[in-house]
Amino acid sequence: MPADYRFSFGPWNISEGGDPFGPTVRPTVAFADKLALYKKLGFEAVQFHDDDAVPDIESKSPGQIEREAKEMKKLLKGEGLVCELFAPRLWEDPRGVDGGFTANDPAVRKWAIERSKKSIDVGHALGCNLMVLWLAREGTYIRESKNSIDSTKHLLDAVNKILDYSKKVIIAIEPKPNEPMDQAYIPTIGHALALGMMSKDPRRVGGLIEVAHSLLAGLDPSDDMGFALAANKLWSVHLNDQNGLKYDQDKSFGSSNLRHAWNIIRVLEAGGYPKSGRYIGLDVKAMRTQKADVAHKHLVNSKEIFLALVEKVRTWDTKFEKQCIANRDYEELEIGVMRHLMGSR
Ligand code: 3MF
Numbered sequence: 001m002p003a004d005y006r007f008s009f010g011p012w013n014i015s016e017g018g019d020p021f022g023p024t025v026r027p028t029v030a031f032a033d034k035l036a037l038y039k040k041l042g043f044e045a046v047q048f049h050d051d052d053a054v055p056d057i058e059s060k061s062p063g064q065i066e067r068e069a070k071e072m073k074k075l076l077k078g079e080g081l082v083c084e085l086f087a088p089r090l091w092e093d094p095r096g097v098d099g100g101f102t103a104n105d106p107a108v109r110k111w112a113i114e115r116s117k118k119s120i121d122v123g124h125a126l127g128c129n130l131m132v133l134w135l136a137r138e139g140t141y142i143r144e145s146k147n148s149i150d151s152t153k154h155l156l157d158a159v160n161k162i163l164d165y166s167k168k169v170i171i172a173i174e175p176k177p178n179e180p181m182d183q184a185y186i187p188t189i190g191h192a193l194a195l196g197m198m199s200k201d202p203r204r205v206g207g208l209i210e211v212a213h214s215l216l217a218g219l220d221p222s223d224d225m226g227f228a229l230a231a232n233k234l235w236s237v238h239l240n241d242q243n244g245l246k247y248d249q250d251k252s253f254g255s256s257n258l259r260h261a262w263n264i265i266r267v268l269e270a271g272g273y274p275k276s277g278r279y280i281g282l283d284v285k286a287m288r289t290q291k292a293d294v295a296h297k298h299l300v301n302s303k304e305i306f307l308a309l310v311e312k313v314r315t316w317d318t319k320f321e322k323q324c325i326a327n328r329d330y331e332e333l334e335i336g337v338m339r340h341l342m343g344s345r
């Protein structure tokens with residue numbers, strides 16, 4: 001089994017199964033109980049939303065935030081875990097109903113930046129410098145409600161203020177084209193990295209690529225990852241899968257399109273991702289139909305598919321591949337890939 005990958009997920013990956021059309025169907029798993037599952041399931045690191053570590057963060061003083069985050073770090077250490085990344089959960093606060101950084105109201109924009117600073121305090125107290133910005137509501141329901149030029153400048157201002165607040169923090173922007181908004185301002189990794197290049201310290205801005213988000217943008221996730229790897233900007237991934245242009249499904253990795261998954265691993269291997277020490281993060285959802293005692297199978301199954309495909313990539317006949325490319329015989333290359341994946345020859 002390839003041992004050079006390390007795995008993480010966010011606690012939201014263990015969920016109660018509610019969806020927009022129906023209530024929860026499984027009991028809540030307490031945070032501490034979720035942490036206890038990580039090692040058992042074969043994961044080494046936790047992806048935090050700021051208020052996972054410090055619940056009710058808005059009502060707490062800086063001293064209290066730091067104390068509680070340090071308590072959380074002890075809990076992590078006790079479980080043999082580390083914090084891979086942290087993220088400000090702006091999208092659940094009523095103030096952020098029409099976005100935080102891009103809100104039309106300057107008081108809301110100010111709040112979003114202040115909340116991000118609190119997140120950084122939490123992250124640093126957890127021993128982590130990698131901040132993820134999933135820009136959930138930074139977009140529009142209708143084009144006329146915001147100005148895209150101003151919004152881009154507001155996003156840039158927020159990134160710059162975050163970079164100013166901590167010299168240690170590095171930002172991975174997680175692009176997503178839609179949901180919850182009709183249209184997001186940073187829909188692709190190209191937009192994310194361009195925003196980083198416009199910032200005051202481009203070296204400290206990179207990306208996190210989620211498979212489902214690339215697919216929702218109509219793009220190939222492995223090419224998106226290749227683009228970020230070429231720029232040395234792939235700082236984490238959210239592996240999952242997506243069956244066409246629908247709501248964000250967060251299906252188990254490889255479960256919908258094995259060929260996409262194989263190509264993702266090919267590019268991660270070619271780009272030296274395992275040697276970078278960065279984690280393979282999952283962002284997967286258990287089917288609503290899963291009973292509580294088996295509502296973590298999506299995590300172990302994703303990891304199993306990932307590792308099986310690493311084997312497939314490492315046992316692929318690259319001489320055959322080169323020969324097909326030299327002959328420009330892509331039909332032969334394609335059937336070769338399919339036979340390899342199917343194990344049929
Ligand atoms: C939504 C997402 C988010 C982000 C997470 C990290 C809740 O589609 O992908 O998951 O990954 O918030 O900041």
Ligand code: MG
Pocket residue numbers: 174210238283
């Ligand atoms: Mg994600």
